[in-house]
Amino acid sequence: RGQGGPERMLEVLACVEPCRSRPFSELESAVLRRSANLSGCLCVLLGMDDERRRFLARLRGLGVPVLACAVGRGAPEPGVHWLEPGRMPESLARLA
Structure with missing residues (x-):
């Protein structure tokens, strides 16, 4: 809730x-x-599996807007953006 702008978020993610x-x-x-x-x-998840899919579904089911990114290479999945190692700038550009 307003804990900083996009620049601060990028610093934390880095x-x-x-x-x-x-x-x-x-x-x-x-x-x-803490969902409420x-x-x-x-x-930002390292890969995607059933446990992570359930987690994302639960968050969304609670009405929390979710931007889900998975690091790695995988099959396209609804609501998940893949971030390819070695191609981060291109992967992140697709989020915009």
Whole structure:
């Protein structure tokens, strides 16, 4: 909710690192617990699987606007933008 502009969001995203030591379900629970306070959710996921699809569906089902991005290469999926490693500028340009 107005915690900074697009520049600030890009700064935060540039510093994000994957967490492989904890299960995805912990992140899912933390976000869903706070869903009533979200005006929207930008999800940058490492790949796409059924667990992540369910998470996105639950967020959307709660009425939270979602912009979902998956890093990697995968088949087209409704509501998911693929960000290809090595082609980030082109991948991000397709979001605009």
